[in-house]
Amino acid sequence: MEKEKIKQAAEMIEKADYPVVLTGAGISAESGVPTFRGKSGLWKKYDPEAAVSISGFRRDPEPFWNFAQELLLEHDVQPNPGHIALAQLEDLGLIELVITQNIDFLHQRSGSNKVLELHGTLNKATCLNCNKKYDWEDLVPVIKAGKIPECDNCKSSKIKPDIVFFGERLPEAALNQAWEAAERSDLMIVIGSSLAVYPVASLPAVTQDNGGKLIYINADSGQQDYLFDLIIQGKAGEILPEILKIIN
Numbered sequence: 001m002e003k004e005k006i007k008q009a010a011e012m013i014e015k016a017d018y019p020v021v022l023t024g025a026g027i028s029a030e031s032g033v034p035t036f037r038g039k040s041g042l043w044k045k046y047d048p049e050a051a052v053s054i055s056g057f058r059r060d061p062e063p064f065w066n067f068a069q070e071l072l073l074e075h076d077v078q079p080n081p082g083h084i085a086l087a088q089l090e091d092l093g094l095i096e097l098v099i100t101q102n103i104d105f106l107h108q109r110s111g112s113n114k115v116l117e118l119h120g121t122l123n124k125a126t127c128l129n130c131n132k133k134y135d136w137e138d139l140v141p142v143i144k145a146g147k148i149p150e151c152d153n154c155k156s157s158k159i160k161p162d163i164v165f166f167g168e169r170l171p172e173a174a175l176n177q178a179w180e181a182a183e184r185s186d187l188m189i190v191i192g193s194s195l196a197v198y199p200v201a202s203l204p205a206v207t208q209d210n211g212g213k214l215i216y217i218n219a220d221s222g223q224q225d226y227l228f229d230l231i232i233q234g235k236a237g238e239i240l241p242e243i244l245k246i247i248n
C-alpha cells in the first residue's frame with residue numbers, strides 16, 4: 001500500500017481545522033452494495049427510467065422494489081472497516097461532516113452522527129397518497145417476500161422511499177449546507193466517488209477555490225484527478241483504517 005501517502009493524509013487530517021468528507025458508492029462496495037455503473041453495475045440489469053425515475057415509480061413501483069432488494073437485501077449489507085474508521089475519526093473530533101451521495105445509510109449504522117445525505121435515504125419512506133411515514137425495517141419483510149409494500153392506512157401501493165429519483169430535485173437545505181461546509185472547509189477528503197454526478201461533483205472545486213486542500217481515496221482514477229493535492233489509489237476499507245492507526 002501507499003505508506004508514505006497514508007502518513008501524509010493522516011498529517012493533513014490532524015492539521016486541518018474543518019475537515020469534511022465526501023463519499024460515493026465506492027465506500028460501500030466492500031459492504032457488498034453493488035455499484036450502478038461499470039461491468040457488474042446495476043444499470044446493466046435494470047432500466048434506470050423504470051427503476052428509479054419518479055415518473056416510472058408513479059406508473060409502476062415494482063421495478064423499483066426489485067432493484068432495492070438487490071441493492072441492500074441480497075448480500076446482507078453491513079458497514080465495512082472504511083465506514084467504521086470514518087465514524088471513529090468523527091469521535092476523535094477529526095471529521096466535522098460526512099457528505100454522502102449514498103442512500104444506503106451505512107454511515108449512520110456505523111456510528112457517524114454528522115451526515116448529510118444529498119441523494120436522500122432508503123431508510124425512510126412516505127406514502128404518496130396519504131403521507132404516512134414508514135421505516136425501512138417496516139418494509140423489509142414485505143420486500144423479502146417479493147411483494148410490493150402497500151400502505152396500511154390507505155391501501156395505496158405508492159410508498160415512495162425518501163431517495164432522490166431521477167426527475168426530482170436534490171434536497172435544497174442539505175445541498176445548501178453541503179455548499180457552506182465545502183466553502184468553509186480547509187480539507188475535503190473524497191472517498192469512493194467517480195465525481196461524475198453533478199451538482200455534488202462540484203463540491204471539491206468549491207473547497208479548493210476557497211483555499212482548501214483535497215485528498216482523493218478511490219479504487220480507480222475519476223473524472224477530476226487533476227484537482228487533488230494527494231491521491232491514494234486503493235480500497236477505502238483498507239486505507240481508512242490505516243490512516244486511523246497512524247493517528248491513534
Ligand code: NAD
Pocket residue numbers: 023024025026027028029030033034035036037101102103104105119191192193194195196197217218219220221222234235236237
Ligand atoms: P460511481 O459509481 O460513479 O463511482 C464509484 C467510485 O468508487 C469509482 O470511481 C470506483 O473506482 C470507486 N471504488 C469502487 N470500489 C471502491 C473501494 N472499495 N474503495 C474506494 N473506491 C472504490 O459512484 P458515485 O460517484 O457515488 O455516483 C454514483 C451515484 O449512484 C450516486 O448518485 C449515488 O447516489 C448512487 N449510488 C449509491 C449507492 C449506495 O447508496 N451505496 C450505490 C450505487 C450508486
Ligand code: ZN
Pocket residue numbers: 127128129130131132151152153154155156
Ligand atoms: Zn397511504
